[in-house]
Amino acid sequence: MNILQVNVTDITGGAARIAWYLFQKCGQRGHGSYFAVGRKTGNDSNTFEIPNYACRNLWAGTWSRLEKKFTKHNIRYLRGLARRLAIMGERRRWADRQKGIEDFNYPGTHHLLGLLHQHVDILHAHVLHSDYFNLKLLPEFTRRVPTVITLHDEWMMTGHCACTIGCERWKVGCGQCPDLTTYPPVKRDATAYNWFRKRKIYAKSRFYIATPSNWLMKKTKCSILNNAVIDSRVIPNGVDLSVFRPVAGQAARRTLNLPQDAWIMLFVAAGGHNNRFKDFATIKKAFLKFSAGSVRQKAILICLGGKGNDQRIGSNLIHFPDYVFDIKKVSLYYSASDLYIHGTRTDNFPNSILEALACGTPVIATRVGGIPEQIDEGVTGFLVPPHDSGAMASRIKQLQENKGLWQKMSAMASDSARKHFDLDRMADEYLSWYQEILKNKLRGDG
Template sequence: MSEPSLRILQVSTVDIAGGAEKIAWDLFTSYRAHQHQSWLAVGTKRSGDADVFSIPKNPNRFSQFISSCFNRHSYAAYVSGRIESLTNPARIYSHLIGHENFDHPETWSLLDSVPERPDILHCHNLHGGYFDLRALPPLSHQVPTVLTLHDAWLLAGHCAHSFDCERWKTGCGNCPDLTIYPAIRRDATAYNWQRKAEIYRKSRLYVVTPCRWLMDKVDQSMLNPGVVASKVIPNGVDLKVFHPADRASARQDLGLPHDATILLFAANGIRKNIWKDYQTLQSALAEIAKTGAKVLCIALGETAPPERIGDVEIRFVPYLKDPRKVARYYQAADLYLHPARADTFPTTVLEALACGTPVVASAVGGIPEQVVEGRTGFLVPVGDARALAERVLDLLADEGLRLRMGRQAAEDAARRFGLERMVGEYLAFYRAHHKGEGI
């Protein structure tokens, strides 16, 4: 006998984007394909999907008028948000003293924004200026509320990743870097931490993380008292799109030289992305150039002029929306590189592995749970350009090892990181708790 369908409302920053937003979107569309009622509430809507809706910003009349003047412009949401902020004295004051912005009253009526009361409310990233965290207690007492953490913002006084700082364990304050995203103007991190802790104590939350590394942080954090049940569910990618393919054919499709050694690195805004480590990539490529190796490094995710370091060329490719086009770059590459200063469970690493492309990455966050050292790729210390270069050169010099790692990467990804596996695990988690079972 088949299980009854579920009504699932997800919450995410944006509907069409990469990273965490892509995971929410893939779940949203997959649930619908499995005959569940699926909705997606977002801070900013970019698609035309009828089951996606924007959480209203509740602007005043002046900001409504300004927004209407720009309603056909790509900056409409940004303009409306800025005007609303400038005409809201309380919000301006909170911003100036470093309080995180929870002033989004429409969050409280979220469950009434869909045609039927959902069985599950599933929240993804809640930072980004669109969600009132103070609504979690009443929402979570009305329907089972799942939080999937894609970073550590819920655990700290302002930052999405704390790097080496561990003040998040004890209450923040004396923040070493207020500029880390989401940045704040003044050090109100202790107040922000306490406010979050009080919210969680009043809530009943079902917490999911994509890796054990992040769940261990949850267990040590002020979020823990509000957790009813938790589970590690690794993110997944669509194996019908991301899979091994003929390298020569992929290079021909992309207009890439068939006889080149091609390395790939993908990220949003590569050169200035504070989580990624473009400087270490450059230094590693400089080390590789010293050997006389001729290498083409594709930097996917930014528009910029090409760079050259000896016989090594760095060629930038703008962000691509079409996942099938993105997959062709993984399929065309000899190796995927992922130097990072901080990361949780990067989708780009999963996509590379699924395409049978060995990965050389920083051993940070949940990446060691993605890459099997010595079998599907290599892990190197954070910021160690020489180690990164040495591992790349090892694989370029040993074609047999590189091809074997590629086969093992695709096999491991098919077993552990498929989209359907992720969907099935989430549905099982929902069913275990949507009527209060296991509480």
């Protein structure tokens, strides 16, 4: 089989990691495996950047290329300026953005299936938002190639947002959006128009849908996607157990220069404590409540994934390390920690929880989205109500004071990851499905 994965990036982000893992595993199993992305940052020869810049007019293409250069060098102000100037070079596109209409003007998408210079047997799309993909071409792609879409968020069923955070308007047509700033943001409320436009696109399409959680699959079946779905599967995300595995806590702490005698908690998120979908405020309150009553050990909360200034509270510490690019070093932070804390407003199936479990680190997390499908309550961790810092602090204290319970949870956490969240298991499920899809196509069933 020749399998083409599609995602906004090749390396950065949780969805990119899952797509990348799948791309690698398909190649290792002897299949033709390729990756098309909106923004390429790695150097893999079978990864292709969709040529949106080359297909724009001279003005827009030049500023788009400069935007890419500024992004690579993390020059944020110039990156934003270059993006605005590029869009202004295409008047219709600029006007639509001012109206709040989602931008599908990405001409390189037309060349997607030609990037390989050979036949594509399976097209597997992941995140299709974030400025790189023309969703209006989805009907054409699904006519030409069996197309699998893994939903990593809710964007495909809404008028603009990737996370609905309790809003139910996606079921009936959006409009009167309660929060236009939710990622990906729009300038004005054209969410009803965006929703109906997506519905028209899906009415002309036929595709296969995968979700990592039953929670998201249930939402999909109530959405504008449902009538376009040929078949659907819940395939939990996998984690690389050769990287994320138990390591002796003392050894990990020595490597990371962390104190041996402290009670260490870890929080991981893209953007760290500034991630608006996570609930760092509740985590911090829980830490303060716990540390105020803890006289046995120094307490440290490590926030990984974003910038911040260390905060000392008496003998206790909230620590913000520099951004860690090396996933092997990230795995050491899990092993060095006594607990992984995941407070969030909404979440589908966060990789960070799987990584913590794989490293044998018990998890305390908010009971939202697909998270209850990851944690075996009272066995591999604890679930707490949203925004309940008291319940979170109580569970932290319970594990600190009961070493036997902590040891049992640690062993069960890594065991759960091996049984349920192995990367090879995920790849096997997708490959088996690909083969079933192609067999059904030959019989005329798909």
